[in-house]
Amino acid sequence: MTLVGVAVGVVLAIVAVFIPWLPDAASEQADIIDNVYWVVTIICVVVFAVVAGVSAYAVYKFRAPPGDMDDGSPIHGHTGLEIVWTLVPTILVTGIAVYSGVALAQSEELPPDHRVIEVTGEQFAWTFTYPDVEVEGGRPLTTGELVVPIDQTIRFEVESKDVIHSFWVPEWRMKQDAVQGITTNTTVKPTQLGTFPIVCTELCGLGHALMRSQARVLSLADYEAWVEEQQRLAREGGAIQGEELFAQQCGSCHVLADAGTLGEVGPNLDEALQGADADFILQSIVDPSAEIAPGYQDGVMPTNYGEMFTDPQLEGLVEYLLNATGGGAR
Numbered sequence: 001m002t003l004v005g006v007a008v009g010v011v012l013a014i015v016a017v018f019i020p021w022l023p024d025a026a027s028e029q030a031d032i033i034d035n036v037y038w039v040v041t042i043i044c045v046v047v048f049a050v051v052a053g054v055s056a057y058a059v060y061k062f063r064a065p066p067g068d069m070d071d072g073s074p075i076h077g078h079t080g081l082e083i084v085w086t087l088v089p090t091i092l093v094t095g096i097a098v099y100s101g102v103a104l105a106q107s108e109e110l111p112p113d114h115r116v117i118e119v120t121g122e123q124f125a126w127t128f129t130y131p132d133v134e135v136e137g138g139r140p141l142t143t144g145e146l147v148v149p150i151d152q153t154i155r156f157e158v159e160s161k162d163v164i165h166s167f168w169v170p171e172w173r174m175k176q177d178a179v180q181g182i183t184t185n186t187t188v189k190p191t192q193l194g195t196f197p198i199v200c201t202e203l204c205g206l207g208h209a210l211m212r213s214q215a216r217v218l219s220l221a222d223y224e225a226w227v228e229e230q231q232r233l234a235r236e237g238g239a240i241q242g243e244e245l246f247a248q249q250c251g252s253c254h255v256l257a258d259a260g261t262l263g264e265v266g267p268n269l270d271e272a273l274q275g276a277d278a279d280f281i282l283q284s285i286v287d288p289s290a291e292i293a294p295g296y297q298d299g300v301m302p303t304n305y306g307e308m309f310t311d312p313q314l315e316g317l318v319e320y321l322l323n324a325t326g327g328g329a330r
């Protein structure tokens with residue numbers, strides 16, 4: 001039996017070590033948090049092994065022989081044991097609390113040269129505002145995907161327009177609720193280039209599962225080029241840019257043959273916008289609740305596009321949709 005137990009233990013340990021339990025650690029905070037996670041996990045494994053081992057031994061060693069119907073012999077407490085099983089957990093739990101507190105303080109450390117990005121959650125979309133980047137009309141740059149430079153500490157100021165959402169990039173580990181009426185914050189220093197999912201991790205309504213975006217981490221030079229490109233797009237508008245915007249922002253929810261998009265969350269635009277005029281298309285983008293296509297529900301399409309897009313961008317998008325759906329030809 002001991003041999004079987006050891007064999008099972010070895011197999012389980014090998015499996016446990018080779019499974020990648022956590023997503024990539026792509027921020028400074030992720031390393032700090034993973035350390036806490038693994039320290040606590042190892043303590044738990046050791047405590048569990050000791051408790052389960054002693055229990056299994058006691059069940060086997062002190063089992064009643066067949067036919068023994070006696071009561072067990074009466075015993076009184078064991079002071080030494082009681083001190084040990086009070087003291088050991090107290091020390092462990094206190095140690096974990098102090099260690100976690102230090103890790104939390106470290107991961108929220110904010111150097112003076114940090115950047116600020118505002119994160120707004122709403123049913124069911126994320127909007128990102130860059131207060132230090134100005135675009136056409138003196139407004140700050142606002143996007144639907146998050147783009148950040150690598151190796152720079154970013155303070156995210158998180159807000160909600162309606163219910164509680166939660167901003168989370170698993171690879172960065174840090175997670176923060178978006179609560180209407182208050183601004184919460186979280187700090188991240190990305191340390192890995194790439195594209196990572198942004199997940200809403202608070203059940204917030206019908207579209208909760210779709211409330212996703214992405215975070216792109218670029219080198220500083222690429223980030224600056226991206227900022228310039230955004231400023232150019234915001235300035236110029238035009239149907240070609242409308243097509244790009246559509247692909248970036250709308251295609252995941254709408255079918256549009258011209259753009260080759262296949263999203264099925266919202267109405268098929270080849271049908272819904274057939275022959276529609278510019279006013280109707282604009283209204284559908286900035287005030288999606290004004291008219292709901294039959295068979296679809298209000299409140300699924302985000303209402304933030306009027307803020308997210310500059311006027312030239314909106315004009316470009318409307319112009320593109322007019323052409324793509326045949327309305328412009330009539």
Ligand code: CUA
Nearest residue numbers: 165200202204
């Ligand atoms: Cu927003 Cu779930």
